[in-house]
Amino acid sequence: MRRSILLRGRRRAIRADLRRGLAGTALATSSAVFVGLVxxxxxxxxxxxxxxxxxxxxxxxxxxxxxxxxxxxxxxxxxxxxxxxxxxxxxxxxxxxxxxxxxxxxxxxxxxxxxxxxxxxPESSPTVTTERRLRWEAANETYWQTGWGSVEKDPPQFGSDIAAFTLSAQRDLWAKIGTxxxxxxxxxxxxxxxxxxxxxxxxxxxxxxxxxxxxxxxxxxxxxxxxxxxxxxxxxxxxxxxxxxxxxxxxxxxxxxxxxxxxxxxxxxxxxxxxxxxxxxxxxxxxxWEAEYAAQAKPRADIVNAEVAAANEVRKATDAMIESLGQAWLADQILKWQKYWAGQKATTRPKPAVFTQATKDLAAARTRAADQAKLAASASAAAKAAADKGNTAQHVAWTIADGAKTPRGRGLLFAQQSVQVAKASAAAAEAAAKATLTASNAAKATVADSKALYGLAQTQSHAMKAEFRRVAAQEAAAQAKSGGHRRGRPGKPPRTPPRRIPRRRPLRRRRRRLVSRRRRPRPSV
Incomplete structure (x- = not known):
């Protein structure tokens, strides 16, 4: 027999009597009449x-x-x-x-x-990624052929893990479209x-x-x-x-x-x-619900647009980072080539034109890396500005919810997650900008410092994914702490605490305590 939620908090004996009464009624009534009445x-x-x-x-x-x-x-x-x-x-x-x-x-x-x-x-397609690597490889070919083992032939797969995080993961998520x-x-x-x-x-x-x-x-x-x-x-x-x-x-x-x-x-x-x-x-x-949803239309739209802007900027920062890493790698190869030939005999050295070209190529790689650093820094600043706008709009929505005495975040619906995405995108763009700047510094460095800075830039480039996930989780926790609506337990209404009924002691024990109190001598004054 189903239990009505109105029976919660009542005494066990009353619930048992009600169950027996309802069961007896059900057995005594025909099915058709029962359905019509109930x-x-x-x-x-x-x-x-x-x-x-x-x-x-x-x-x-x-x-x-x-x-x-x-x-x-x-x-x-x-x-x-x-x-x-x-x-x-x-x-x-x-x-x-x-x-x-x-x-x-x-x-x-x-x-x-x-x-x-x-x-x-274009910048995310496997074809363009391959073309980019072939371009770096072609620019390095002369130094590899004449470097006698001092120079690497193939550039590293700079964008592979980034593509796995962005493009591949995104394509896996495309199956959710339509749900x-x-x-x-x-x-x-x-x-x-x-x-x-x-x-x-x-x-x-x-x-x-x-x-x-x-x-x-x-x-x-x-x-x-x-x-x-x-x-x-x-x-x-x-x-x-x-x-x-x-x-x-x-x-x-x-x-x-x-x-x-x-x-x-x-x-x-x-x-x-x-x-x-x-x-x-x-x-x-x-x-x-429609009144609650409509009341937060403006901040919700601002938050959604913040997610779009931040996502666009993180793509720009990512592209700049990958290109700067490639230019830093090329600069490092040329520096190693120059160091190798600085101690070799003049009879075995390449033609002077190759040294002249190496100087030009090194300057060009440094310029391109510096340009990418500027692009990444600009994208990072724009992503942070978008995330800040989203955060401000979220607080506006919370104020509206507080005034209406509705849960924070619920009227934002999908936009509550947009705040998380915008802030996480800004963090990823900042990580990309740091890696890009380090790569630019590596390209400008001497041969003694270039390798260490180049390695640091590669390490920093891997921090994008971690930063995105860390900040997204951090914002989700902050929303929950602020009293925001969570979907962890869907469908459960806010529970009203059951009325506490004082528990009565058994009659025999109460009488015994009364007797003992009567017999207890009164304190002397």
């Missing part, structure tokens, strides 16, 4: 709008708009600069444009085309849900079929699939609500809050509800 929805003051869905399906109010926002938010976070730009435009524009951009039937055409542009971005960002129930929750299904099976054929469908769909990561919040609701109710709670009741408000928590975590679906018992609560939650 699922009769009381008259509600909440006006449920007309809906095109069949009466046995939940109302569709607000569901598609929420799915559009969250699926575009997924594209925003997993995409490169072009995809981020298109997703941001859709998220900050009219709802009609967002619906077109995220329409699964239309294959999400605007987002798909932006993804192709990211894929074919709606919902959380999936854990195995433990699903096992408990199966136990609930077994417990209530046979009491209502319609709910039996609905639970069976939910359990089958709960392991799917795809669009509009059953979410962790749906399973949490099933567990919370021990099945489905039998009737709509009174609108002034705590149970009604808890369900409304639970819906907003779920929607704020991109568990966007309306509850599965064969008899539409939840409709008044869905309508109430929808009106409150």
């Amino acid at each position: 699922h009769a929805v009381p008259v509600s003051a909440v006006e449920v709008p007309p809906d095109n869905e069949p009466p046995y399906r939940p109302i569709s109010l607000g569901e598609q708009a929420r799915l559009d926002r969250c699926s575009a938010g997924v594209a925003l976070h997993v995409g490169g600069p072009e995809l981020k730009k298109v997703a941001a435009k859709a998220l900050t524009g009219p709802p009609e444009e967002l619906a077109v951009a995220t329409d699964p039937v239309g294959t999400m055409w605007p987002l798909s085309q932006a993804m192709v542009k990211d894929r074919d971005y 709606d960002g919902h959380a999936m129930a854990s195995k433990t929750s699903l096992d408990r849900a199966k136990a609930v299904a077994a417990e209530v099976k046979g009491k209502d054929i319609h709910n039996d079929a609905l639970i069976e469908h939910m359990l089958q769909d709960a392991t799917s990561p795809y669009y509009r699939s059953v979410t962790a919040s749906d399973i949490a609701r099933l567990l919370r109710h021990g099945g489905f609500l039998a009737q709509t709670p009174a609108e002034d009741s705590a149970e009604f408000r808890m369900e409304v809050e639970a819906l907003k928590v779920a929607w704020g975590s991109c568990d966007s679906r309306n509850p599965d509800d064969f008899y539409r018992v939840m409709s008044p609560m869905v309508v109430t939650a929808h009106m409150e």
Whole structure:
């Protein structure tokens, strides 16, 4: 027998009596009459709008708009600069444009085309990476051929780990485009849900079929699939609500809050509800959620644009870093070549023109490396400015949430993660700028210092990935500490502490204590 949450905190004896009473009623009543009585929805003051869905399906109010926002938010976070730009435009524009951009039937055409542009971005493509290495190798060929083992032939794979972190990882994430960002129930929750299904099976054929469908769909990561919040609701109710709670009741408000928590975590679906018992609560939650979401539109747009700007700048800084490392390597090869020939006999030396060319090539490599350092520094500063704008906008959103007495971060929805991405991108751009400057200094150094600085530049270039992840985690922790909305436990409403009932001592013990108190001699004055 399902347990009502209204029974929580009551004494065990009362709960047992109620269970026995309900069980007796169920056994004494025929199935048809029982279903009609239990699922009769009381008259509600909440006006449920007309809906095109069949009466046995939940109302569709607000569901598609929420799915559009969250699926575009997924594209925003997993995409490169072009995809981020298109997703941001859709998220900050009219709802009609967002619906077109995220329409699964239309294959999400605007987002798909932006993804192709990211894929074919010249500086990230394997073809361009190979061409760049061949260019460095060609510039070094003369010194390798005449250096008699003092000069390396092939330049290192400077961009390989960077490409693995950016391009390869990004391509792996492209499979998420088209999903709606919902959380999936854990195995433990699903096992408990199966136990609930077994417990209530046979009491209502319609709910039996609905639970069976939910359990089958709960392991799917795809669009509009059953979410962790749906399973949490099933567990919370021990099945489905039998009737709509009174609108002034705590149970009604808890369900409304639970819906907003779920929607704020991109568990966007309306509850599965064969008899539409939840409709008044869905309508109430929808009106409150849309007001909360709309109130933070401006800071949310600023945060999204900050993520796009920071991501674009980190790409510029990365490209500059890779090119500067290549120029520093070339300068190091020329310096080693010059050192080798400085101690050799004149009869075996290359022609004077080769030495003249080496001087020109060294100067050119140093100039190019210095230019890349300037580009990386500029990109790093721009990325930090974008991240600062995002951080400022987040605090504006928090102020709005505090004034409305809603959880911080929930109304930002996908944009809360955008703050993390923007700050992490700024940290990665700064790491790239440091490596680029060190590479430029290595190119300008003498042969004695060049090798050490060049090695330091390579080490610093590997710090990009670590810095990105460190700062992203740091910001996530800061958001949680500030009271921001977290999706760690989706679908769970804020719990009201149960009323504490003072525990009464057994009567015999109380009498004994009273007797002992009476017999105890009074203290002398």
